Amino acid sequence: MSQMDKVVKPLPSAVSVLIVDDEPGMRSFLKKALSKKFALVETAASVEDAEKLRSRCHFDLLLVDIRLPGRSGIEWHEALDDKERRSDIIFMTGYADMEVAIQALRAGASDFIMKPFHLEQMMKAVDRCIERRLLKRENLMLRREMSISHSSTIIGRSDAMTEVKHIIERVAPTNAVILIEGESGTGKELVARQLHQLSGRQGPFVPVNCGAIAPELLESELFGHVAGAYTGAKGNREGLFSFASGGSIFLDEIGEMPLKMQTALLRVLEQKVIRPVGSEKEVSIDVRVIAATNRKLADEVELGNFRRDLYYRLNVLDILIPPLRERPEDIVELSHHFTRQLTSELGVKEVIWSHEDLISLQQHDWPGNIRELRNMIERCILLGKPPAEYCKMASVAEEAIAQQGYPLDWSLKQVEKSHVTRVVDSMGGNKSAAARELGVSRKTLDRKYKEWQEGTADKEE
Structure with a gap:
């Protein structure tokens, strides 16, 4: 084929x-x-x-x-x-x-x-x-998939990543549901794509960020709807599960899924059928489900935020991706990989980092994990600054804040803005991940940024 x-x-x-x-x-x-x-x-x-x-x-x-x-x-x-x-x-x-x-x-x-x-x-x-x-x-989709596949190699020779790659090779050919756990920026989607590519499944890989879709629209996005299902539904629409037929669907940030949808997903996993919104007919599907979360789902179950039965159904095979700070031996290889990739994409001369730069990268804490590392490499290439200088400045800033806290004459709003922007930066600019880290909704975070840009007073949550 x-x-x-x-x-x-x-x-x-x-x-x-x-x-x-x-x-x-x-x-x-x-x-x-x-x-x-x-x-x-x-x-x-x-x-x-x-x-x-x-x-x-x-x-x-x-x-x-x-x-x-x-x-x-x-x-x-x-x-x-x-x-x-x-x-x-x-x-x-x-x-x-x-x-x-x-x-x-x-x-x-x-x-x-x-x-x-x-x-x-x-x-x-x-x-x-x-x-x-x-x-x-189809040609557009194929070119996009081929472009992504060229950069989808999992980098890392540490014991932890060697074990991850071994698990992927072992479970990819099966149809089992897989749960990928790890902090934001550790490369969960990359692992999911590798699972799909090695699975032998002929359909597409369809990624879905469950936290980025409004709860009231999530069911329609996943399962589709029929004409007249709700106001504005003029015609039938295929959902992402149907689009992923014969392939894999990647449900990223599964911990953000509303409880109502968790119930519906459990039925999909057990019965292999979906029911479009507004339809009385069920449709059989052939889709491999891969889920991911940066939360500890076991804790979410105890808090009542996640269904226990769905957790057990998802957790048949669990792949835990370690944070970058726990595998510093992989940082040099990742840095070389991103440097080659980014200089090619940006159309600039390839950069060779010094031994001091590579040592400083290994010693940095990387709260934003691989995403933060890649963003930092790109920033250094564009600005012509060595990574050692970036890591030093970041360490000094973090130490000053840890020792002195915020200035006493700062207002609460100034402290809030500084803390929020630092968390967003640590997540490599990923506001959805930062919102989860801060314990607020993405909508609230976007509103905060809009208020700061407009210079309006912040309102109480």
Whole structure:
């Protein structure tokens, strides 16, 4: 099976179509036919009406009559020239004019159909456009996956990482649910990708950050929904579990998942079925589940924040990734790896760090783990400063704060801002990880930053 075959094709039901024709009978005829196949089919009688619809919703395919009241289809420059939200366009006309056909194709048409036409002729033209569009999406996904896979090697020869790599090789070929535990920035997603790549599964790797999706939307994102399931659900939508069919889904920060969703996930793991929101039918799935957390789930169970039965179901195979401070012997190899990778990405001359730099890197505490190390290497390359200088400055600052605390004349708001920004920096700029470390929601953290930028007074939580 080729690499392209490994990419699961998005279902055609997710395609959206806009029909633009001034004949009511033609609009009705095409909408009835296409609605049987696609989730969203809208109609308009003019370019102006169509543009209003297009401003509210992206359409994958436009079926446009050339001769329209007002502006003609070929003069619809907003759609023809829109490279960011490019739609495939099939032009229709009842006038057998070769010059018009050539003009339409030059304007960017994907196809051109003469009226009157048989429905089968139109459907074949539509299918050709959709197949080309899906192929482009697949190629984009494949290039992204290949780009990621080139940098997905797990670096480290310490005893702890050698054991991690041994466990990965042993359990990857199985279909067992796996739980990856480790502090923020230790490389949990990298381990998950390695598990997928060595699994032999042919479907895609689909990462999901459970803490980054609003709780009220998480069920729909994971399981999909049917038309009318809730306000705004105009058509059926495939969830991420369906998209991961035949592959692996990576549920990062599983400890952030609401209790209601934990119940639903437990059923998925036990029954191998999902139920889209608003549907009465269950759908069988073939997906390998890999979960990760920077929390101690056993403690969360005792606190009542995580279901005990789900914890036991996830914890069949546990991979614990040690923090960077516990494996300093891996830091030199990681530093060389990131330096080569970043100088290539940034298009600058390769840098060779001194022995003093490498020693200072090994002696640093790295509260943000590998993510912090990579960010520091990138900063040093861009600013032309040696890592030893960065580590020294960081150590002096941390020691001063530990010994003296914050200045006594600082207000509580100043102390709060300083502490929050230090935690965010220690997490390599990852605000979601910093919010968890601070014990607040990401929304609260974003609001704090917005208030500081605007200079407004902070409000009590």
